[in-house]
Amino acid sequence: GAGVSQSPSNKVTEKGKDVELRCDPISGHTALYWYRQSLGQGLEFLIYFQGNSAPDKSGLPSDRFSAERTGGSVSTLTIQRTQQEDSAVYLCASSLAGRAGEQFFGPGTRLTVL
Amino acid sequence: GDSVTQMEGPVTLSEEACLTINCTYTATGYPSLFWYVQYPGEGLQLLLKATKADDKGSNKGFEATYRKETTSFHLEKGSVQVSDSAVYFCASEGGGADGLTFGKGTHLIIQP
Numbered sequence: 001g002a003g004v005s006q007s008p009s010n011k012v013t014e015k016g017k018d019v020e021l022r023c024d025p026i027s028g029h030t031a032l033y034w035y036r037q038s039l040g041q042g043l044e045f046l047i048y049f050q051g052n053s054a055p056d057k058s059g060l061p062s063d064r065f066s067a068e069r070t071g072g073s074v075s076t077l078t079i080q081r082t083q084q085e086d087s088a089v090y091l092c093a094s095s096l097a098g099r100a101g102e103q104f105f106g107p108g109t110r111l112t113v114l
Numbered sequence: 115g116d117s118v119t120q121m122e123g124p125v126t127l128s129e130e131a132c133l134t135i136n137c138t139y140t141a142t143g144y145p146s147l148f149w150y151v152q153y154p155g156e157g158l159q160l161l162l163k164a165t166k167a168d169d170k171g172s173n174k175g176f177e178a179t180y181r182k183e184t185t186s187f188h189l190e191k192g193s194v195q196v197s198d199s200a201v202y203f204c205a206s207e208g209g210g211a212d213g214l215t216f217g218k219g220t221h222l223i224i225q226p
Contacts, residue, residue, distance in 0.1 A: 004157075033213045042218035043203065059213075091158065093213075101146045101165075101207040103214065105158040 002026075004106035006092050012112045013082055021077045021109045025094030032075050033095075033103060034067060038088040049075060050097065082113045116141045120204045120217035127194055128225050135189040135220050137178075137204035145206040147171075147180055147187040148214065152201045161189075161202070199224045 005024045013019050025032050034046040046059050049069045060066070064082075069075040079086055089110050093103035120137045127133060139145065149161040149171070162171030167182035176191045187204060204217040 035213070035216075043214075043216035045213040045215065048213050093158075101148050101163055101205075101214065102160055104160075105150075107157045 004092055004094055004104050006090075006106040006109050008109060009107065010110045010112075012114065014114050015084060016081055018078065018080045019082055019111065021079075021090050021111070023075045023077070023092030023094075023106060025073065025075070025092070026104055027073075028096070029094035029104070030072060030097045031095045031100060032069060033093045034075070034077050035091040035093065036061075036088045037091055037108070043091070046077070048100075079111075082111075084113050087111055087113045116145065116206055116208055116215045118204050118206050118215050118217040120202075120220055123201075123219070123221035124223050125220060126223045126225065129196055130193045131224075133189070133191040133194045133198075133222070135202055135204075135222070137187045137189065137217060139185050139187065139204075139206045139215075141185075141206055141208055143208055144182070145208045147178070148205040148207065149176070149178055149187070149189050150203040150205055150216075152203070152219075154200065158203065194222075194224050196224045196226050198222060 007022045032049040036044045047067050064080045067077045089108040091108045093105045095103045117140045146165045148163045150158045151161045152158045162173040164171040164180035170179045178189045201219045201221050203219045205214040
């Protein structure tokens with residue numbers, strides 16, 4: 001596609017429910033990144049994929065968070081048993097291999113946990 | 115770990131004023147440095163970058179110079195426009211599997 005797309009754009013859920021966020025990177029970009037943008041907290045790095053593998057998952061905030069990428073393309077970020085503190089904008093970005101600084105960002109998914 | 119600190123906002127200026135947004139970094143090595151911009155209603159996009167000491171990145175009239183001695187990468191523009199109103203993020207990238215390290219962002223408001 002022309003750019004990074006994310007869905008849904010907005011998600012409102014009840015505390016305790018699971019949510020799944022989707023990211024479709026730019027075609028040909030082998031690197032994919034997830035960030036969380038919270039009010040007053042800036043952008044927090046969550047996880048990075050090179051191809052289908054994520055070398056380091058230590059940036060995920062808790063074990064309720066997981067991410068996968070299949071086929072070297074689409075990625076999903078899953079949050080289980082959501083909590084109110086999970087409310088944030090979740091951003092996805094992609095880049096060419098070896099160009100980690102030049103990331104192209106999607107519009108984000110705004111998650112609200114009631 | 116690496117960290118980036120930038121001045122808190124919002125910063126409010128009149129059109130044609132001179133702009134400086136301060137950014138300093140801490141890193142174990144020699145990171146690449148970036149400024150990203152988020153215009154209202156749009157996604158983050160790369161504004162400029164510098165990959166080594168004394169490099170100057172520039173784009174759209176904005177400049178930033180990689181200063182190793184002061185570990186800084188301040189964003190400057192000589193004459194701002196209303197269309198420059200946005201949130202500006204300073205970021206570093208150390209080459210590891212940890213993505214970009216961002217500052218908290220500076221909201222810039224330019225008044226006509």
